[in-house]
Amino acid sequence: MLLVTFIDRIGSGLWASVSVLYFTYVSGLSLAQVGTLAAVSGAVGIAGAPLGGRIADRFPLTRILIPLQLLRALASFALLTTDHYLPLLAISAVGSLGDRAASVLTKLYAARIAGPDRVRYQAVNRTASNAGWALGGLAAAAAVTLGTTTAYRWLLTGDALSFVAVALLTLTCAEPPSGHRVAIDAGSTPPGTRPATPWRDRTYLAYVATETVLFLDDTVFQVGLPLWIAHSEGVPHGLAPLLLVLNNVMVVALQVPLARHGTTTEAARRLLGPLSAAFAAGGITMALSATGGTLQAICMLTASAALFTLAEILHAVVSWELSLALAPDTAQGAYLGVHGLAQSGQRTIGPLVVTAAIATGPLGWAAFGTTIAVTCAIQHRLVRDRLQRPPLSVPPVTVSEH
Template identity: 85%
Template sequence: MEAEPRAVDRPRRIPGGRDGRRMLLVAFLDRIGSGLWASVSVLYFTYVSGLSVAQVGTLAAVSGAIGIAGAPLGGRIADRFPLTRVLIALQLLRALASFALLTTDHYPLLLAFSAVGSLGDRASSVLTKLYATRVAGPDRVRYQAVNRTASNAGWALGGLAAAAALTLGTTTAYRWLLAGDGISFVAVALLTLTCAEPPSTGRVAATAKDAPCTARPANPWRDRTYLAYVATETVLSLDDTVFKVGLPLWIAHSHGVPHGLAPLLLVLNNVMVVGLQVPLARYGATTTAARRLLLPLSAAFALGGITLALSATGGTLQAICLLTASAAAFTLAEMLHATVSWELSVALAPETAQGAYLGVHGLAQATQRSIGPLAATAAIATGPLGWTVFGATIAVTCAIQHRLVRDRLQRTPLSVPPVTVSEH
């Protein structure tokens, strides 16, 4: 009898209770540090470490390739060890990797340290998503939207600090930005100590009763539809590469465009997410609604590629305006994709194997971090046509995923089960 008033009030509160709020603070602090580093990492390796464009792209690709193992590893760990303790260990690993980068400009060591950081980053990303899924239950899309808002607020603050530091134009400023990233990981590890272990959402109890009735396999590696979905997710996740590699390198090698524009565009990205991610999340709260968002998502990706290509056709002012428009289009695509991905990645997975399925889904982002830098540098080397093809390829992949998910939905009503997560 008391459940109905709580259900009415729930949308007005942050899902997940006290621990959910603490994890939002963790995300905020984590992203402040990441904002300090992400927008200038390419510039750091270029101007401080003295690497070429090819070396920077290869470094990002190799570290991303090694980081791929972190996603499925994180999924397996989630079924065997407490989430909070593993998250603490991963944050400390990321801190060590960041501090280690400060100790050398030797290319093989830079590759090794970047790879360790990428492995920890991918594993922690999967475990953080699983934590949110367990602590928020059926409100997972809204919680993830609030989480993303907090994260991007942190990114914006870090990006603003990075932009200010770049005005100094010294190697010391770059090194302090990297050190700040490492310090943030130590801080969030300490804060995570205060978070309780989330409930398992009753998945074990539901297994014996529900497993015989489901047509979906418990092993994601045997679920061909889910694997195909993850493959399309890899392409749709390339918006991350645009902001971390594509735009900074494109700006660094464009005549007349100030280098300080790169972190400012990242700030724009984060400000837009802070203001719009939660309102947009309501349009993808169910599986069917999330699938419909794939069509406007396709248009946003295509627009981002075209405007980025056109930025090379005019003077400085026109280039700045078009680069800003491209950043806005890719940010819209990022927000729509985040909403779609949050819902579909969980809804397409059986509750009895969420950790394993989310671990496989994490391969999309991890793989993108490997092939994404190569795709971005290839687009830069090709010129404006390269960016047009880049955006068009992702747009077409959106249409493919739209068809793929439709076929799955016709066989299984996936938008209903998440409601049962909170029915203890």
């Protein structure tokens, strides 16, 4: 599955960095049409996470992942067949739905196949993901320098072929044990018992809401830093891609070593403390970048990028463990599907929040970091209260059982 992730992300790196350029220069869409296409496909993709998770509790994972990868491949190939807006809109929405569902199922596969070592496995998996993304992005950057329609079409073709390769590789992957079946075999859930539903679990829904805020570090690198640099006097615009490279290098270098600090549920919960500090410091250094000359701005922006990357790495460790620890064994897929809404949600609200921070100025960035830091504290309390209760998958003990 690590090879699957690596190849998948190479394809995504080929396409994600040039999709806007493709729709603009090859398909001939207007700026408004490109923006609407991205917004609609993103909104449709939100449904992919809970839908994929729900299905995963009922069918073998590999049997679901293979058709999902083929669906993504077909969507990518289909984009090559038309330049008309409405078909492109529909095709992009279908592809987005498959992307989000496949993302959740890949995480669930890792959790089931790795068992107690799921945090370390996910760390290695994320390292492979970032390496693949970087490789695809470099290839895309080289192809874009040609500036031809053929080059763009080959990048999209490469993305589609990566999904075909991933589907074929998934055929060779062993099917992990179902969480529902493991729970029944362990005697914690009688056969025929209806699995718990995350939609009625208020604590888990509140946890997902806090996760939406903690995932905002992604928008910092996609939107916040580039825009802030573009509107900062004296700061070279070339700093923005360099900070993205710094982010990628730090994740590849530190994700696995830092994962060992969150291998248990309690250890993961304790990491929320340093995570809170990293977010607060990241916001403060962003604010300080606007208070001095060019050299200070570059130093503070670099420090901020490093701090937000550290927060990204720590949050990944915490999120991997807690999203599963808070879910009953009988409905891990459904719960992870709902957890996937946090990332989808931040993609919607993130640009609005970050641009508001930029418009407010240095105080906006300080407030941004502080707000996420406070959210970490709220999650720490929320998780502590939940973990002190009996798991949802364990039936209550009666007097006759003593």
